Amino acid sequence: MRTNNLTLHTDKYQINMMYAHWIHGTHRERAVFDVYFRKLPFGNGFAVCAGLERVTDYIQNLRFGEEELAFLAEQEEQYQPAFLEELRRFKFTGDLYAMPEGTLVFPGEPLIRVEAPVFEAQLIETAVLNFVNYQTLVATKAARIKQVAGQDSLLEFGTRRAQEADAAVWGARAAYIVGFDATSNLRAGMMFGIPAKGTHAHAWVQSHDSEEEAFLRYAEALPDQVTLLVDTYDTLRSGVPNAIRAARELEARGKRLQAIRLDSGDLTYLSVKARELLDAEGLPDVKILASNDLDENIILNLKAQGAKIDAWGIGTQLITAADQPALGGVYKLVARAKGDAYMPVIKISGNPEKVTTPGVKEVYRIINKQTGKAEADYIALKEETDVKEGKRIKLFDPTHPYIHKFVEDYEAALLLQPVFQSGELVAELPTLEQIRTYHRQQLALFWPEYLRKLNPASYPVDLSITAWELKRGLIEQHQV
Ligand SMILES: Nc1ncnc2c1ncn2[C@@H]1O[C@H](COP(=O)(O)OP(=O)(O)OP(=O)(O)O)[C@@H](O)[C@H]1O
Ligand SMILES: O=P(O)(O)OC[C@H]1O[C@H](OP(=O)(O)OP(=O)(O)O)[C@H](O)[C@@H]1O
Numbered sequence: 126m127r128t129n130n131l132t133l134h135t136d137k138y139q140i141n142m143m144y145a146h147w148i149h150g151t152h153r154e155r156a157v158f159d160v161y162f163r164k165l166p167f168g169n170g171f172a173v174c175a176g177l178e179r180v181t182d183y184i185q186n187l188r189f190g191e192e193e194l195a196f197l198a199e200q201e202e203q204y205q206p207a208f209l210e211e212l213r214r215f216k217f218t219g220d221l222y223a224m225p226e227g228t229l230v231f232p233g234e235p236l237i238r239v240e241a242p243v244f245e246a247q248l249i250e251t252a253v254l255n256f257v258n259y260q261t262l263v264a265t266k267a268a269r270i271k272q273v274a275g276q277d278s279l280l281e282f283g284t285r286r287a288q289e290a291d292a293a294v295w296g297a298r299a300a301y302i303v304g305f306d307a308t309s310n311l312r313a314g315m316m317f318g319i320p321a322k323g324t325h326a327h328a329w330v331q332s333h334d335s336e337e338e339a340f341l342r343y344a345e346a347l348p349d350q351v352t353l354l355v356d357t358y359d360t361l362r363s364g365v366p367n368a369i370r371a372a373r374e375l376e377a378r379g380k381r382l383q384a385i386r387l388d389s390g391d392l393t394y395l396s397v398k399a400r401e402l403l404d405a406e407g408l409p410d411v412k413i414l415a416s417n418d419l420d421e422n423i424i425l426n427l428k429a430q431g432a433k434i435d436a437w438g439i440g441t442q443l444i445t446a447a448d449q450p451a452l453g454g455v456y457k458l459v460a461r462a463k464g465d466a467y468m469p470v471i472k473i474s475g476n477p478e479k480v481t482t483p484g485v486k487e488v489y490r491i492i493n494k495q496t497g498k499a500e501a502d503y504i505a506l507k508e509e510t511d512v513k514e515g516k517r518i519k520l521f522d523p524t525h526p527y528i529h530k531f532v533e534d535y536e537a538a539l540l541l542q543p544v545f546q547s548g549e550l551v552a553e554l555p556t557l558e559q560i561r562t563y564h565r566q567q568l569a570l571f572w573p574e575y576l577r578k579l580n581p582a583s584y585p586v587d588l589s590i591t592a593w594e595l596k597r598g599l600i601e602q603h604q605v
């Protein structure tokens with residue numbers, strides 16, 4: 126590997142567009158881009174916004190170093206040396222607004238708005254989507270797992286199966302945001318302050334002459350509160366009885382066996398039987414941890430079957446978001462500078478979902494003051510004042526405009542917060558603990574029908590009349 130610099134972590138077409146803008150002298154013209162996704166993953170009723178910390182760090186460190194410039198100079202495009210000099214001076218000077226990490230987010234609403242010289246806004250598209258798509262996807266998957274696990278402990282075990290190293294650590298962080306308790310990845314622990322936890326592998330048992338010896342030696346070496354993996358040979362005939370012997374031995378030394386881990390077989394049957402054995406030996410406090418390709422559906426099933434599992438280790442299915450391995454978040458131009466003002470622009474498509482929503486917009490979460498619950502998200506043009514002033518507004522579904530209602534006793538929470546202004550970081554980023562608390566508060570804002578895992582109700586994301594008319598007008602204008 127030659128570089129840690131992420132400035133060239135972009136698609137070549139961005140640099141080519143930057144070059145063409147520079148050639149024509151339009152590179153300083155301001156442009157506005159929205160980041161949003163069109164479809165919720167996993168059939169879930171919401172997604173959990175994540176990725177902003179990485180985006181912030183990336184933008185602060187955007188610089189074309191000598192290595193990057195030399196590499197660009199070698200490209201078949203033969204960029205002019207003066208362009209490379211322009212890149213040498215590159216720094217992000219724009220504005221970026223973003224929803225805080227942990228926010229519940231929905232299709233069609235901007236999670237991030239970038240207002241910057243087109244030269245800068247174009248460069249960052251690829252990396253911003255890369256970070257936000259992955260982290261939002263994993264946070265959402267983890268939220269589904271957290272929902273079924275309730276108060277049980279959740280350990281993130283995914284690194285060995287993750288799509289490479291960055292995915293492992295940022296995925297561990299995304300899981301922690303929504304309520305996982307710990308990760309097995311020590312680097313994630315060190316980078317983010319996530320509690321790091323670990324049991325032991327089958328290899329530990331296999332590398333001893335007997336399972337009993339392996340357990341005793343492990344318990345002897347490690348401090349209090351060990352977890353023993355009991356399924357290497359025969360869970361009920363050998364693993365659990367040997368763990369019970371180890372627990373006795375530990376007790377004699379003033380230490381405790383914290384848990385046993387089951388990693389194969391019928392987890393309901395084995396956990397019920399193991400619980401009986403442990404309880405019969407006066408060890409009701411020894412917990413049962415399960416792992417083995419678990420996801421939210423298996424956990425829900427195991428619970429319905431009466432499994433006696435207190436803690437869950439989750440790897441592959443979470444870190445790879447196995448049932449839907451990508452979130453299709455996009456970065457779309459919605460306005461560009463024309464003189465002193467922004468001119469809204471649109472992208473038309475035969476598929477109504479793919480028609481972009483033009484203009485510089487804000488997203489407001491409309492919260493009913495009586496119930497304290499979110500009624501809808503309301504996308505209005507930035508200059509609109511009605512919603513800011515708490516005036517009566519019409520909520521209507523842009524794809525079915527006849528479905529509508531008026532609301533007046535509401536609080537409008539402005540979701541896109543300033544993060545960069547004129548290239549300077551203006552937001553104080555929250556700590557991970559603050560993000561976890563905020564995420565829990567977000568969940569409490571929503572009625573359960575939007576949160577349920579299976580066939581959730583669709584939460585309304587509505588356009589203001591002005592934003593809708595702007596969109597309709599531009600569609601008509603472009604119709605031939
Ligand atoms: N009672 C259960 N109900 C539903 N799914 C279960 C139950 N017990 C285990 N599972 C899940 O079923 C799958 C079983 O995987 P698999 O067929 O590989 O068996 P295994 O026990 O892991 O075998 P191996 O000994 O090869 O590891 C895993 O995803 C596991 O989490
Ligand atoms: O099943 P996942 O959700 O992906 O969780 C991670 C898995 O990684 C380990 O297995 P592995 O076979 O890699 O190693 P081991 O020898 O320690 O069991 C562990 O035992 C889990 O089963």
Ligand SMILES: O=C(O)c1cccnc1
Binds near residue numbers: 323
């Ligand atoms: O600590 C563990 O038990 C662990 C860690 C990573 C993967 N599987 C299990």
